[in-house]
Amino acid sequence: MEAGSxxxxxxxxxxxxxxxxxxxxxxxxxxxxxETVNALKNVSLSIEPRQFVCVVGPSxxxxxxxxxxxxxxxSPTAGQVLTHGRPVTGPGADRGVVFQxxxxxxxxxxxxNIGFGPxxxxxxxxxxxxxxxxxxxxxxxxxxxxxWPKQLSGGMRRRVAIAAVFxxxxxxxxxDEPFVGLDYVRRADLHEVLLELWQRSKSTVFFITHDVxxxxxxxxRLIVVVDGGIAHDVxxxxxxxxxxxxxxxxxxxxxRLEVLSKxxxxxxx
Amino acid sequence: xxxxxxxxxxxxxxxxxVGPGLxxxxxxxxxxxxxxxxxxxxxxxxxxxxxxxxxxxxxxxxDAMWSNLWEMPALSYATFQSGGIADGLLYxxxxxxxxxxxxxxxGLATGLLMGRVRLADGLLEPVLVALGTVPVxxxxxxxVTWFGTARLAQTGLVIFFTFVTTATVVRNAVGNVAGSYEQxxxxxxxxxxxxxxxxxxxxxxxEVLGAVRVCFAAGWGFEAIAEILGAxxxxxxxxxxxxxxxxxxELMASVLWLAIVAVxxxxxxxxxxxxxxxxxx
Numbered sequence: 001m002e003a004g005s006x007x008x009x010x011x012x013x014x015x016x017x018x019x020x021x022x023x024x025x026x027x028x029x030x031x032x033x034x035e036t037v038n039a040l041k042n043v044s045l046s047i048e049p050r051q052f053v054c055v056v057g058p059s060x061x062x063x064x065x066x067x068x069x070x071x072x073x074x075s076p077t078a079g080q081v082l083t084h085g086r087p088v089t090g091p092g093a094d095r096g097v098v099f100q101x102x103x104x105x106x107x108x109x110x111x112x113n114i115g116f117g118p119x120x121x122x123x124x125x126x127x128x129x130x131x132x133x134x135x136x137x138x139x140x141x142x143x144x145x146x147x148w149p150k151q152l153s154g155g156m157r158r159r160v161a162i163a164a165v166f167x168x169x170x171x172x173x174x175x176d177e178p179f180v181g182l183d184y185v186r187r188a189d190l191h192e193v194l195l196e197l198w199q200r201s202k203s204t205v206f207f208i209t210h211d212v213x214x215x216x217x218x219x220x221r222l223i224v225v226v227d228g229g230i231a232h233d234v235x236x237x238x239x240x241x242x243x244x245x246x247x248x249x250x251x252x253x254x255x256r257l258e259v260l261s262k263x264x265x266x267x268x269x
Numbered sequence: 270x271x272x273x274x275x276x277x278x279x280x281x282x283x284x285x286x287v288g289p290g291l292x293x294x295x296x297x298x299x300x301x302x303x304x305x306x307x308x309x310x311x312x313x314x315x316x317x318x319x320x321x322x323x324x325x326x327x328x329x330x331x332d333a334m335w336s337n338l339w340e341m342p343a344l345s346y347a348t349f350q351s352g353g354i355a356d357g358l359l360y361x362x363x364x365x366x367x368x369x370x371x372x373x374x375x376g377l378a379t380g381l382l383m384g385r386v387r388l389a390d391g392l393l394e395p396v397l398v399a400l401g402t403v404p405v406x407x408x409x410x411x412x413v414t415w416f417g418t419a420r421l422a423q424t425g426l427v428i429f430f431t432f433v434t435t436a437t438v439v440r441n442a443v444g445n446v447a448g449s450y451e452q453x454x455x456x457x458x459x460x461x462x463x464x465x466x467x468x469x470x471x472x473x474x475x476e477v478l479g480a481v482r483v484c485f486a487a488g489w490g491f492e493a494i495a496e497i498l499g500a501x502x503x504x505x506x507x508x509x510x511x512x513x514x515x516x517x518x519e520l521m522a523s524v525l526w527l528a529i530v531a532v533x534x535x536x537x538x539x540x541x542x543x544x545x546x547x548x549x550x
């Protein structure tokens with residue numbers, strides 16, 4: 001419902017405001033022992049519409065917390081989270097999430113998994129079928145329309161998860177290490193699918209990875225999160241489409257070195 | 270990309286979808302028949318060493334199973350009732366289905382409420398835990414006091430057991446699916462009603478089916494005991510009457526029929542379950 005109203009204003013406002021904005025955001029968790037962990041400390045960040053932002057950093061230093069706040073799964077302890085100029089008050093269809101863990105609905109066939117978001121938004125059945133068909137085609141799974149998730153390989157499941165999120169036409173796509181555990185070829189293949197969908201849908205992407213090379217291959221911008229803050233924030237000036245040469249260029253090597261040194265300086269390694 | 274998309278379900282999955290081959294299934298069947306044969310053979314041997322009233326031979330019981338199915342002279346002699354084992358069994362089966370059905374509806378509603386609403390969970394958890402620790406048979410005298418010999422008095426135990434079991438299972442199952450699936454559904458824009466209908470309910474089907482099987486299995490026993498202790502009808506009543514008359518072949522025939530019905534119902538539940546959770550890994 002909320003998502004719908006955001007969506008309604010999309011055309012008018014999407015370029016006036018940042019797609020995602022964190023204003024002095026802090027997030028504290030209380031552990032069971034009563035200790036408080038400051039997962040994020042006064043973070044401010046602005047992501048322009050259509051930007052592909054990659055986020056790297058040591059585990060447990062706040063990357064996923066940032067994503068969960070943007071998704072609306074939690075509220076910040078202090079500060080404000082905005083999407084297209086409006087405060088985030090909860091999860092919504094305008095911000096799609098691809099999780100690291102597999103969250104396909106096992107009791108729904110592939111087509112119904114992809115059609116879930118449109119169904120939730122009240123898209124009529126015929127239109128829904130059309131959306132499902134086109135997204136199955138985009139991720140190359142037309143033949144698996146009526147398969148159960150259990151019949152698919154890990155890479156194929158990831159494609160379904162991505163198709164399910166894109167079928168909802170989110171303005172912002174939040175991805176938390178979505179390709180972890182896949183081999184190099186499968187991953188490169190999914191990168192292609194993702195970039196194609198991103199360019200087509202003109203969405204904004206916030207992509208968490210632990211792999212600097214993956215970030216260099218995908219992003220317009222690379223952010224390093226260390227110890228609950230942004231340690232480094234750099235534009236990636238490479239042209240698209242990117243090739244293996246791009247990420248092995250001298251310029252890329254320099255950025256990689258900077259990024260890695262920032263991660264070490266933070267005391268995370 | 271094409272290469273990836275074309276390799277389809279993996280080998281292991283394909284094997285599982287097809288199931289074990291025909292020879293393997295024939296072997297299973299053969300082994301089952303041999304096992305049953307050994308038990309009946311042992312029974313027969315034992316019966317030759319004991320008095321007929323203690324342990325009648327298998328063929329005597331077999332005859333009793335069929336000759337008492339529709340008319341039971343020993344029963345009409347003792348209770349002035351007409352009908353045979355089939356009539357008692359029908360009454361018992363009806364009660365078990367009614368009991369499990371009612372208990373399931375109540376348990377499902379309670380479990381969902383507890384799993385979804387924190388306040389309800391806080392209020393009801395101690396009650397459910399307390400009820401779960403009460404040995405079910407202890408409830409019987411209370412149920413008989415309240416409902417006398419009415420149908421509800423015998424079904425009460427089955428309702429009670431099914432309710433407590435289902436509520437506990439559903440509550441825990443709802444808690445387990447809550448996290449990741451619900452987050453994912455919410456991020457796709459699903460309202461609460463859709464999360465319940467399209468996510469929570471289908472996700473807990475495997476656990477609910479397991480609970481239903483357990484409740485049926487226990488239900489036959491509880492129903493029969495309740496009937497033995499004070500019913501005008503049912504297979505338990507027949508068993509009790511035959512026991513007091515030392516009509517051992519009829520007694521064993523009744524017990525065997527009850528077992529057969531229980532096994533058939535369980536087999537049907539397994540079939541339904543296999544279809545209902547064909548998506549499950």
